[in-house]
Amino acid sequence: MLTWRIGDVTVTRVVEMELPVPYSPKHSFLKEATPEALKEMPWLVPHFVTPDGALMLSIHALCVDAPGLKLVVDTCVGNDKPRYLTRRQALQTNFLEKMAEAGFARETVDAVVCTHLHVDHVGWNTMKDGERFVPTFPNARYLIGREEYEHWKDVNEDETPQIMADSVTPIFEAGLAQTVEMDHRISPELRLVPTPGHTPGHVSVAIESRGETAFITGDMMHHPCQVSRPDWTSEFDGDKQAGAARRRTMIREWADKPCLVIGTHFAAPTAGRIVSDGAGYRFVA
Numbered sequence: 001m002l003t004w005r006i007g008d009v010t011v012t013r014v015v016e017m018e019l020p021v022p023y024s025p026k027h028s029f030l031k032e033a034t035p036e037a038l039k040e041m042p043w044l045v046p047h048f049v050t051p052d053g054a055l056m057l058s059i060h061a062l063c064v065d066a067p068g069l070k071l072v073v074d075t076c077v078g079n080d081k082p083r084y085l086t087r088r089q090a091l092q093t094n095f096l097e098k099m100a101e102a103g104f105a106r107e108t109v110d111a112v113v114c115t116h117l118h119v120d121h122v123g124w125n126t127m128k129d130g131e132r133f134v135p136t137f138p139n140a141r142y143l144i145g146r147e148e149y150e151h152w153k154d155v156n157e158d159e160t161p162q163i164m165a166d167s168v169t170p171i172f173e174a175g176l177a178q179t180v181e182m183d184h185r186i187s188p189e190l191r192l193v194p195t196p197g198h199t200p201g202h203v204s205v206a207i208e209s210r211g212e213t214a215f216i217t218g219d220m221m222h223h224p225c226q227v228s229r230p231d232w233t234s235e236f237d238g239d240k241q242a243g244a245a246r247r248r249t250m251i252r253e254w255a256d257k258p259c260l261v262i263g264t265h266f267a268a269p270t271a272g273r274i275v276s277d278g279a280g281y282r283f284v285a
């Protein structure tokens, strides 16, 4: 399992799935990222782009062990939830065993952050117990951006009602959900950073300890190619212009600084630094 240290904080990546996504004009989630266009960024191969031009993507949780606080950032797709993303098959993975191996047995988790309420970020909020979905982390407070929750709670399109019903509503009913401001401070080392664009209430997580810093992106950026091409937008970005503007701003802010950028969908090695490269930037893992 990949692990990083930022001062007194340790971050461990627990993977639910990691896979190549071949380019297809119909289905590509970054439609500008054709195999030809990706060839202009040879540094992406082999970790982030396969030799035949498929984008490598990962769905993982980032388990953050800070002084006095075990925090899980994003909870993947989850088991027993047939979704469009998984071709309507319910996953059955040993994700919770892997979390326990990482030192994050589910009863020991103090807090959960969902950077936003999309299907691949809320799944393990709950787990199936008989016919019901119950909170996976019974001793955690689940932190959800107020704007994000207000945006999605009454949306009646696609899978949203189902996602809310099985992965979000049960944590509210159990009294474990806490809607927070987008710049909420979680602990002395951890705070939310507003990064709207992908969704209206999207947040990222900043880690600051003993003079070291890291930044968990969430879906403000899906793939390291967007470090060089911040204008490439995912079909899932709600506000494409705002998303691209946010990426440009953040990349400029991080560039050539010792800030560890940990990508929520970046394949292994997942974390790295942003450095100037000619007129633009690239990601150095």
Ligand SMILES: [Zn+2]
Pocket: 118, 120, 121, 219, 265
């Ligand atoms: Zn996502």
